[in-house]
Amino acid sequence: MEFSSNVFSRAARCLLLSAALLTTACSHTVQVDGEFPQPVGRQHPLTVGIYLSDEFSNFTHHEDSEDREEWNISTGRAQKNLFQTVLGSMFTETILLSSYPQNLPEDVELVIVPEVRELQFTMPRETRVNIFEVWIKYDMHAYNPQGESVANWVITAYGKTPTAFLKSQEDALAQAINVALRDAGATLFTGFEQVPELQALLANKRRALSMKQNESAEEQPAD
Amino acid sequence: MFKSLFVFSLALISGCTTVVIDEYRRSDGELAAGDTVVILGRRHSSEYETEPDLIDCVGRELHDPARGVKVIPEKHFLDAMYPWFEPRTAPMHLRSLDRLLEIPNVRERMEAYGVKYIVWIDGSTETTASAGSIGCSIGTGGAGCFGFGTWDKESDYEASVWDFRDQELSGKLSADAKGTSYMPAIVVPIPLIARVQNNACKGMAAQLQQFLLPANGKS
Numbered sequence: 224m225e226f227s228s229n230v231f232s233r234a235a236r237c238l239l240l241s242a243a244l245l246t247t248a249c250s251h252t253v254q255v256d257g258e259f260p261q262p263v264g265r266q267h268p269l270t271v272g273i274y275l276s277d278e279f280s281n282f283t284h285h286e287d288s289e290d291r292e293e294w295n296i297s298t299g300r301a302q303k304n305l306f307q308t309v310l311g312s313m314f315t316e317t318i319l320l321s322s323y324p325q326n327l328p329e330d331v332e333l334v335i336v337p338e339v340r341e342l343q344f345t346m347p348r349e350t351r352v353n354i355f356e357v358w359i360k361y362d363m364h365a366y367n368p369q370g371e372s373v374a375n376w377v378i379t380a381y382g383k384t385p386t387a388f389l390k391s392q393e394d395a396l397a398q399a400i401n402v403a404l405r406d407a408g409a410t411l412f413t414g415f416e417q418v419p420e421l422q423a424l425l426a427n428k429r430r431a432l433s434m435k436q437n438e439s440a441e442e443q444p445a446d
Numbered sequence: 447m448f449k450s451l452f453v454f455s456l457a458l459i460s461g462c463t464t465v466v467i468d469e470y471r472r473s474d475g476e477l478a479a480g481d482t483v484v485i486l487g488r489r490h491s492s493e494y495e496t497e498p499d500l501i502d503c504v505g506r507e508l509h510d511p512a513r514g515v516k517v518i519p520e521k522h523f524l525d526a527m528y529p530w531f532e533p534r535t536a537p538m539h540l541r542s543l544d545r546l547l548e549i550p551n552v553r554e555r556m557e558a559y560g561v562k563y564i565v566w567i568d569g570s571t572e573t574t575a576s577a578g579s580i581g582c583s584i585g586t587g588g589a590g591c592f593g594f595g596t597w598d599k600e601s602d603y604e605a606s607v608w609d610f611r612d613q614e615l616s617g618k619l620s621a622d623a624k625g626t627s628y629m630p631a632i633v634v635p636i637p638l639i640a641r642v643q644n645n646a647c648k649g650m651a652a653q654l655q656q657f658l659l660p661a662n663g664k665s
Contacts, residue, residue, distance in 0.1 A: 260525035263551045309529075354495060381534075385495050409529030 250293040253393045257301035257401040262312045262412045268428055270316040272331040274323035275303055276338075284342040296342065296396070298359075301404055306337055309408040313415060324370045333373065333424070334366045340377070344396060347386050355392075355399040357382045359407060365421065374420035380407035463625035463640045465649040471617040473609065475658040481562035482516045483508065483658060484523050488568035489533040496567055500603070500647055504567065507651030515655060518559060526555060540613055561610045563658055567650070569603030571623075571643040580631045591631035598626050601646035607657060617657060621650045 282299040311317045318328055323336065341360040347353050361378040382403025384395055416422055477483070485505045487496035501520045509517040524531050530546055537543040543564075547553045580593035601623040607616040625640025 260528040262528050263526070263530070263555055264549055265551070352493065356492075383489075383492070383495060385497060405529070405532055406534055409532040409535050412529050413535055 251295070251393055253294070253296040253397050253400070255296070255298045255301040255397050255400045255404075257304060257404055259305045259308045259405060259408055262309055262408070264312075264412065266312070267314050267415070267425055268432055269314045269425070270318070270330050270332050271310065271314045272318045272320045272323070272327065272334040273306065273310050274320040274334060274336045275306060276336070279303070279337060279339065282339050294344075296344075296400070298339075298342065298400055298404070301401065302337075302339070302407075305404045305408050306411075309411050310335060313412060324366075327368060331368055332428075334368075336364045336366070337378075338362045338364070344399070346392065346396075353386045354383045355386070355395045357396070357399040357403040359400075359403050361407060363411075373424060374418050376414075376418045378407055378410045378414070380404065380410060382406055463623060463642055463645045465621060465623040465645050467649050467653050468620045469617065469653060469657065470619075471657065473612075473614070473616050475616075475656075475660050476609070477514055477562055477658045477660065479514060480560050481514075482518050482560045483563045483565060484518050484520070484559075484561055485565045485567065486520055486523070486531060486536070488536075488566055490536070490538075491568075494570040494572070496569060496603075497571065497643070500571070500643055501567060503644065503647035504565075504651045504654070507648055508654055510655070513655070513659065515658060518561070523559070526559070527552065540608060540615060543608065543610070544613060556610065563616065564608040564610050565654065566606045566608070567603055568606075569601070569621075571599055571601040571646070574598045574600045578629075580629065580635060582631075590633040591635050592633070593631050595629040595631075596626060598624065599640065599642040600624050601642050603646055603650060605650060605654065607654075619650060619653055619657065621646045621653075623649070 280299050280303040282297070282302065284296040284298065285294070286296075287293040307319065316330075318331060320327070320334065323334060327334070338361065339359065340362045341358070343358045345356045347355065350356070359380045359382075361380070363374075363376050363378055365373040365375070367373050380403040382399045382401065382405070384399040384402060386395060416425060485501055485508070487498060487501040489495050498520065505517045505519060508515055529535055530537075530549075530552055537546055547556070576595070576597035578593065578595040580591055580595050582591040583589065601621065603621045605619040605621075607618065608614075609616045623642045623646035625642040625645070627640045628638040630636055630638075
């Protein structure tokens, strides 16, 4: 009896160990840590508050379907870096908000709040093309100081990386995500002024600034 | 004697790559002292990607300050000009480059780098065919492999040379390389790799050097 219970407990242990091994073998974790360059270009004449929520800054995409192994892809840190860097260079002044809509600084003219709508990826064995591909979609919201919506627009980003010899799936996917994030930054920077509501807001602001300059020039006595 | 013959024949087989370079030139090279060259990969296609290591290789081979060719590394340039040369935003034609230079900061930075030529490389290296099989086994007496494998690779690249200062297309180069790699396995697998991409890179870099430098060799 003792013999059979020993055998049973050993078998159970082996089974547990193999199950644990199998589970870890089928589970993939990707931590994306991207650093992004400061954009070069015209700055918009606005004081902008940026609110990156905890959900956004710690975003992890979890996928566990029948067709795929389990994937946990953490893009929060990288996308936080990206939005801070890009939005920080886009305007004459930016203020990183720790909370919103509470405690909004007085001089803020616009508040930008990004949200992740969707993240998708494909692996080479699924598409039979030797590249890893990633798509990320962001919902962008802009509010005035009173908390009213000024504009909502969508940023879609795409990144790919070829399969490389001796590179793990996780590394390749992280690289493709970094490419997609760079693309998101490029779209955010170049597309901001294409959003009609923001285009109008910027035009009004430029007009106001230009009138102010003219008035101060007229007030100055002629030599 | 047999050993040396075997090694010699292996060396001969491993060098089995052909490279064909074509050139279309619209103007002579005008690279002067202080000018720089940027080599960039086209990455807008969804079916392939111009390999960053190919771009690095061409840049390394071409970079020769003693002869007056200074190459700005691709990553460095892309970061410095972010976001204007990303796959989505990169100018596809000279007209678009003209529009890009209307942004004062962008123009100033390009001029600060002393960019004279922008070379766009588009293409990829692919495995076109493979055959054979190798079997390996392990036992109490030891381990070993037996069999034969072979695969063909093809590189197809096109380089467009833009004269940034004169805002014109200086010319185009194309590099087609083909090679077959072999892997005989008699106990130990012996890879005889045809360095197709590397040979395409060296061929393109050598041709680009002739292309960019003035004909009289003075910079």
